[in-house]
Amino acid sequence: xxxxxxxEADWPKVSEIYADGIATGYATFETTIPSYLxxxxxxxxxxxxxxxxxxxxxxxxxxxxxxxxxxxxxxAEISVYIGKKFRGSGLGTLLMQTLIQQSEEMGLWTLQSGIxxxxxxxVKLHEKMGFRYIGRRERVGKLNGHWKDxxxxxxxxxxIGVD
Numbered sequence: 715x716x717x718x719x720x721x722e723a724d725w726p727k728v729s730e731i732y733a734d735g736i737a738t739g740y741a742t743f744e745t746t747i748p749s750y751l752x753x754x755x756x757x758x759x760x761x762x763x764x765x766x767x768x769x770x771x772x773x774x775x776x777x778x779x780x781x782x783x784x785x786x787x788x789x790a791e792i793s794v795y796i797g798k799k800f801r802g803s804g805l806g807t808l809l810m811q812t813l814i815q816q817s818e819e820m821g822l823w824t825l826q827s828g829i830x831x832x833x834x835x836x837v838k839l840h841e842k843m844g845f846r847y848i849g850r851r852e853r854v855g856k857l858n859g860h861w862k863d864x865x866x867x868x869x870x871x872x873x874i875g876v877d
Contacts, residue, residue: 715805717812718776720762725750727771728764728795735795741863743855758790761816763773763858775809777817780826788823788875795840806839814843814869823875828864837865845869871875 720728729750735741748756761777773796780789792813796805817825827845828835841847845867853861 715765715767715772715808717763717765717808718859720764720776722750722754724764724771724774725753728774729753730772731771731795731797734798738833739857740832741795741836743857745858757793760820761790761813763809763816764811765809772797773805773809775813777813777822777825788821790817790822790825792827794836801835806835807842810839810843810872818871818874821874823871824868826868828866831863831865837867840867840869843869 729747732744733747736744737745757822758777758779759817761775763774763775764771773794777790777792778792780786780791792810794806794809794813796803796809814825825845827836827840828851829840831837833852846869847867848868851864851866854864855862
């Protein structure tokens with residue numbers, strides 16, 4: 715298996731994995747797959763990764779800006795999605811390790827994530843990777859007509875923004 719930069723040609727498989735995540739009901743507030751153009755606009759150009767093996771994409775990870783304000787230029791929100799056949803295989807750890815390394819190389823000092831409480835696999839992955847729980851946003855949004863809470867996690871770099 716290899717972790718490599720995501721390219722536009724990966725979008726059909728990446729969006730299929732995203733659809734699997736949407737179908738769980740606990741991965742995102744999104745209910746439909748965006749076009750590649752819309753997804754591209756919402757994510758940083760750097761730090762877009764896919765895990766692939768034998769020409770098949772098994773999972774992906776990317777970063778989104780949290781704000782257009784310059785003071786938040788070193789903060790990004792993380793997305794990690796693993797194909798349903800490969801969840802629990804350690805793939806999320808590999809993607810997250812690479813994403814953290816690349817984010818620090820580009821000068822990001824904080825990564826954050828909002829996770830549905832029922833997504834325990836994601837909670838455990840974030841804790842394992844050094845993210846800390848910072849709070850719970852109760853009934854922050856509706857998904858399919860039901861209020862959902864969101865757990866907030868963040869990871870401060872130990873090498874960027876420490877002065």
